[in-house]
Amino acid sequence: MAAEIKGWDRNRMAARAAQELQDGWYVNLGIGIPTLVANYIPEGVHVTLQSENGMLGIGPFPYEGEEDPDLINAGKQTVTELPQTAYFDSAESFAMIRGGKIAMAILGAMEVAENGDLANWMIPGKLVKGMGGAMDLVAGVGRVVVVMDHTSKHGESKVLKSCTLPLTGQAVVNRIITNLGVLDVVPGGLKIVELADGVSEDELRAATEATILG
């Protein structure tokens, strides 16, 4: 299996996504690969991580024995606080999310369309757990970056002309980072920003159903 995956692995994708961060930003990281982005924040770049369950300034995981049941991130994992941390309730948390105070959200996805449509919360007929805070995030944050595998387990493109799954948001994605490279959503389709190591443009195009310009 592992031999079939081309380009970047999970950690390289996370490291590439971390390059999107700018000093001074407030950022929300989704669950999965996006959570790993915190491990690759470039030197000299200070970002404050928001957790939608009511926290700004997420610290590292606690040392064993220092876990606090009252202190978790949105993935329900135990975390710690930092000197600049502030806590607030869920209504205020989403007020700042919808109100556009979060510069960027880095999220996982099931499908992204060339117009920026995002589907990442339900597969009809399959187990549905809910959208959590994803719909609010994509409706409100300044910039949405998706990090995901370029194709499904069956080799089908997840970067599509239009999404087949129920949407999380309409025309909300700005940039897509996959194992094959980096794509921007621009008028008329997608634009290649970068190719992953060892991936050719032809390979990226072949794995993409969406329109790639140029």
Place this chain on the structure above:
Amino acid sequence: MNKQYDSADAALDGVLRDGMLIAAGGFGLCGIPELAIEAILKAGTRELTIASNNCGVDGFGLGKLLDSRQIRKMISSYVGENAEFMRQYLSGELELEFNPQGTLAERMRAGGAGIPGFYTKTGVGTVIAEGKEHHDFDGETYILERGIVADLAIVKGWKADESGNVVFRKTARNFNVPAAKCGRVCVCEVEEIVPTGSLDPDAIHLPGIYVHRLIQGQHEKRIEQRTTRSRVSDTTGKKETV
């Protein structure tokens, strides 16, 4: 006026009835009203609709009321950490209304603030928007979401004073504040009740006007995802699911 009750059973006495709408605080298992849930389990109240971000896990939190089949409908943003939830949902025994998390929090806040509805961009163009009034403000499309007013709110704080002013601790605040505000009756359980005047008035998270009944008690405070780092130099964390 005395808001203190000796037990959750006593605090909920006369408040519970079949078919009622309950707003519950908590995010995952963090900051959940364990004592009130236990008392509702004992009281056997049925056909409940519960507005809560999540629905506990098998055998803990609101999962207990699923096991006892007391819940008819959940209004939540993310569920299914428990097998029993999925079983009941897929078999049609349990009704489920998904709300985006921020919309759910705002619906509770609005209900508590006397605001019957508000216009949000969240969910525009998705299944969430189906059947809802659309309204343009300054050229952008919003959908109308309704405030929630619950028959009962059950919430969990850290400390309260005797007058009902409540402070929360860290991320255990979460939905407890909006849930408390939207309850016609709010039963708040805390780890400690302190004399009135001993909490800093500038640091109150939930003013006593929202809190009708208070209970002090022991909480298990179970951790759902225990993640730690080693004391050496590893920052990636290891995970142990409880």
Place this chain on the structure above:
Amino acid sequence: MRTISPAASAELVPDGAVVMIGGFMGVGSPHRTIAALVARQARDLTVIANDTARPGVGIGKLIGAGCVARAIVSHIGTNPETQKLMLEGKLAVELVPQGTLAERVRAGGAGLGGVLTATGLGTLAAEGRQVVQVGGRDFLVEPALRADIALIAARSADYAGNLVYSLTARNFNPLMAMAAETVIAEANEIVPLGVLPPDAVHTPGILIDQLLERPRVA
């Protein structure tokens, strides 16, 4: 977060800007920034605030100095200068019920387009407002309010911009801190990171763009 002087903060507020200003009858108003705006002779501001305080006090200083062309407030009864300018046609005043004003500002900050309220139904406050029926009852659609700049005041700030207010000086400040493109805060004291308890922060630093330098102690 670097701090700026009051004069520099006044330069960030251009003539003609829509400005939210915290405070309730001058209590909890950003007095140093207001003084700097008066000194700069700012003009044609639209001020969104609870009130215009009294002549020579808080926002009353801006009124008296002729900085304000339009005021969106809940009352002007305590400031005869505001009333006089309004009657002379030199100042446009839009009166909004106080709770509606707070909710509209909050909606602006919370990314909402507007809220429904029963407040003001059948009164002058309902003029020009759309009415919608929910559950068989009428409600006014009150659109969100946003501003170019919010000027707010707190008791304490840290260098991440976290703010703590004191007593009833909190009032409109936390709401306005959410609802403007640029938020300028002033505090009586600035403390090192970690001094303000995270559970007691009222306005998280994410909302603050500019922080005024510490007040000079004579």
